[in-house]
Amino acid sequence: xxxxxxxxxxxxxxxxxxxxxxxxxxxxxxxxxxxxxxxxxxxxxxxxxxxxxxxxxxxxxxxxxxxxxxxxxxxxxxxxxxxxxxxxxxxxxxxxxxxxxxxxxxxxxxxxxxxxxxxxxxxxxxxxxxxxxxxxxxxxxxxxxxxxxxxxxxxxxxxxxxxxxxxxxxxxxxxxxxxxxxxxxxxxxxxxxxxxxxxxxxxxxxxxxxxxxxxxxxxxxxxxxxxxxxxxx
Amino acid sequence: xxxxxxxxxxxxxxxxxxxxxxxxxxxxxxxxxxxxxxxxxxxxxxxxxxxxxxxxxxxxxxxxxxxxxxxxxxxxxxxxxxxxxxxxxxxxxxxxxxxxxxxxxxxxxxxxxxxxxxxxxxxxxxxxxxxxxxxxxxxxxxxxxxxxxxxxxxxxxxxxxxxxxxxxxxxxxxxxxxxxxxxxxxxxxxxxxxxxxxxxxxxxxxxxxxxxxxxxxxxxxxxxxxxxxxxxxxxxxxxxxxxxxxxxxxxxxxxxxxxxxxxxxxxxxxxxxxxxxxxxxxxxxxxxxxxxxxxxxxx
Numbered sequence: 001x002x003x004x005x006x007x008x009x010x011x012x013x014x015x016x017x018x019x020x021x022x023x024x025x026x027x028x029x030x031x032x033x034x035x036x037x038x039x040x041x042x043x044x045x046x047x048x049x050x051x052x053x054x055x056x057x058x059x060x061x062x063x064x065x066x067x068x069x070x071x072x073x074x075x076x077x078x079x080x081x082x083x084x085x086x087x088x089x090x091x092x093x094x095x096x097x098x099x100x101x102x103x104x105x106x107x108x109x110x111x112x113x114x115x116x117x118x119x120x121x122x123x124x125x126x127x128x129x130x131x132x133x134x135x136x137x138x139x140x141x142x143x144x145x146x147x148x149x150x151x152x153x154x155x156x157x158x159x160x161x162x163x164x165x166x167x168x169x170x171x172x173x174x175x176x177x178x179x180x181x182x183x184x185x186x187x188x189x190x191x192x193x194x195x196x197x198x199x200x201x202x203x204x205x206x207x208x209x210x211x212x213x214x215x216x217x218x219x220x221x222x223x224x225x226x227x228x229x230x231x232x233x
Numbered sequence: 234x235x236x237x238x239x240x241x242x243x244x245x246x247x248x249x250x251x252x253x254x255x256x257x258x259x260x261x262x263x264x265x266x267x268x269x270x271x272x273x274x275x276x277x278x279x280x281x282x283x284x285x286x287x288x289x290x291x292x293x294x295x296x297x298x299x300x301x302x303x304x305x306x307x308x309x310x311x312x313x314x315x316x317x318x319x320x321x322x323x324x325x326x327x328x329x330x331x332x333x334x335x336x337x338x339x340x341x342x343x344x345x346x347x348x349x350x351x352x353x354x355x356x357x358x359x360x361x362x363x364x365x366x367x368x369x370x371x372x373x374x375x376x377x378x379x380x381x382x383x384x385x386x387x388x389x390x391x392x393x394x395x396x397x398x399x400x401x402x403x404x405x406x407x408x409x410x411x412x413x414x415x416x417x418x419x420x421x422x423x424x425x426x427x428x429x430x431x432x433x434x435x436x437x438x439x440x441x442x443x444x445x446x447x448x449x450x451x452x453x454x455x456x457x458x459x460x461x462x463x464x465x466x467x468x469x470x471x472x473x474x475x476x477x478x479x480x481x482x483x484x485x486x487x488x489x490x491x492x493x494x495x496x497x498x499x500x501x502x503x504x505x506x507x508x509x510x511x512x513x514x515x516x517x518x519x520x521x522x523x524x525x526x527x528x529x530x531x532x
Contacts, residue, residue, distance in 0.1 A: 051443070074448060076442075077442070077445045077446060077447045077448070078445070079445075080442070080443060080444065080445035081444075081445030082445075083445075085443050085444075091436060091439065091440055091443075093436065093437055093440065095253065104440070104441075104444070105440075105444035105445075107242060108440075108441045108444050108445070108446035108450060108451075109444065109445050109446055109447075109450075110235045110238055110239050110242075110450060112238065152444070156444070156445070
């Protein structure tokens with residue numbers, strides 16, 4: 001069953017730069033997909049189109065059967081509640097504890113405290129940070145901060161987890177650890193994961209579907225691809 | 234239930250934020266306090282000048298003396314004429330017959346009484362005191378009355394009082410402009426200071442948007458924060474206005490420099506000014522944050 005379908009999609013920014021050109025792709029429910037490409041290849045734009053931070057200039061982007069390109073700005077929040085986001089720079093609130101950072105996502109959508117607590121503890125447990133829930137972000141390592149970001153992204157049981165270079169700021173060992181957590185979430189909860197990355201080693205090791213973009217154009221889409229293959233292309 | 238939860242969380246987060254961002258909150262409160270004090274001073278002056286002008290205008294009247302030969306019919310005709318002039322510039326009028334004048338003068342002093350008793354006829358004239366609506370047209374109205382045949386004379390105090398009214402009228406208009414300008418400046422300053430506090434928290438807004446918070450639940454804490462900052466910022470101006478004006482009023486015994494310039498009584502006037510300051514602070518605070526958050530929300 002298709003969760004994402006991008007049809008004849010173009011994105012041209014106001015400054016005239018074409019970030020995405022005639023992109024067509026579909027992603028099934030429960031898939032784990034890497035989006036690779038050099039800087040400026042359109043990875044981040046594709047990610048932004050999926051969570052409707054950007055609107056395509058032309059074409060359509062369907063998420064769960066809804067064309068998000070046509071979604072009104074005031075209704076975008078409904079889409080976002082079904083999507084988890086993980087960022088390279090974590091985007092944690094420094095003045096809130098780990099627990100509060102994760103709970104913030106649920107508080108923001110108006111859940112009752114009684115519902116929030118078990119969900120937050122479960123999410124922190126799944127990323128192995130239950131013991132550090134009273135710590136503040138600046139007391140954690142980079143890897144731990146990214147795990148908090150993942151916990152916040154999955155706390156509302158999203159159908160889709162979008163990760164924009166989540167290992168970009170981390171060393172190789174920690175990066176592996178993060179990708180394994182994502183893989184576990186994909187397998188256990190059946191969450192569809194789309195991860196934009198530069199990390200060749202991770203892409204090669206995971207043997208997942210790889211979508212390769214170059215100058216906004218889809219150059220290859222391999223079911224069990226690797227970075228090496230594309231470099232040889 | 235969910236709406237109540239969002240509102241209570243909005244209030245809680247706003248209070249937390251005011252305390253947590255102490256230095257920026259202090260800046261916003263100080264800024265609004267200073268400008269609201271200026272607004273209060275300008276409002277008080279404006280209201281007082283308005284009242285003083287009205288008082289002075291009441292003093293301005295045309296005294297009309299009828300010719301000695303005026304008949305009863307002509308007096309009635311003149312009364313009718315004044316009645317029709319009520320649609321123009323005549324507010325009211327009083328008639329005093331020459332007999333009433335005589336009686337008044339006799340009561341006033343024995344000398345007058347004796348002198349008047351000597352005379353066989355009454356040398357005094359029937360008179361009208363005409364109160365006008367607009368002091369600026371006092372001269373025109375007087376001229377119109379003077380044209381009537383049986384009118385001996387029509388005079389108004391073409392002196393200090395009239396000039397004072399004109400001067401106060403101009404000052405009154407200037408202070409109203411000043412109040413409006415100050416309110417706009419206050420709105421701009423408070424709005425900008427609140428913008429600063431929100432700018433420092435744009436990450437928070439971004440995360441809220443990304444996790445699927447609706448625009449209203451993102452905006453609410455900031456609106457409450459603006460409201461609290463506005464109210465906190467108006468507390469000092471409210472106290473300064475109430476105590477300051479009462480002290481001033483008592484110090485001058487209700488009159489400024491001369492008995493012509495009567496100050497407006499503090500109560501309930503000053504309470505209205507205080508209430509207006511509170512509402513002004515709250516509304517400007519809320520509007521300031523409304524505009525600032527809007528910038529970070531894609532609406």
